[in-house]
Amino acid sequence: MTQSYLEHVNITVADADQAAAVLVDVFDWHIRWSGPARDGGYTVHVGTADQYIAVYRPRDGQSRDFPKGAPLNHLAIVVDNLDAVEAKVVARGLTPFNHGTYDPGRRFYFFDENGIEFEVVSYH
Known part of the structure; x- marks a missing residue:
């Protein structure tokens, strides 16, 4: 049997730094990486060494509807x-x-x- 685990979840937010700060504070996680993302957006990876949530903010003026789908x-x-x-x-x-x-x-x-x-x- 192959062992597997969830590596990350990607969510779209209005303010990636603010959303990451909530996750750091509430769950005692850390910022793994932050920087430019698809279509001129910005992403912060926040979590543990093995798992994280990618919080994505679209560029200014761009819809928050991530093109890959929205159900969560x-x-x-x-x-x-x-x-x-x-x-x-x-x-x-x-x-x-x-x-x-x-x-x-x-x-x-x-x-x-x-x-x-x-x-x-x-x-x-």
Whole structure:
């Protein structure tokens, strides 16, 4: 059997640096790279050494509709301390909702400033 894992997700946002700052703050990630991107846009790769989210901002005046498609339900992030991460979400002025506890873990959701829904889950 081949072992595989998710390397990255690419999302379109209004302000890539601001969106990356939320991810750094809430999840204790780091900026892996930032720079020019397709069609005159700008991208920040934020995450861990092995996995990241590419936050893409189109050039000024360009539609935020990425030409490859737009459907996305949510991004799920596994954390060790759900309560500590929720406190960071609240401290950023974001609103956690839909808290749930069921096997095998606990979770909550929040929307960032770009309308992207994150599920935060802990299996501890």
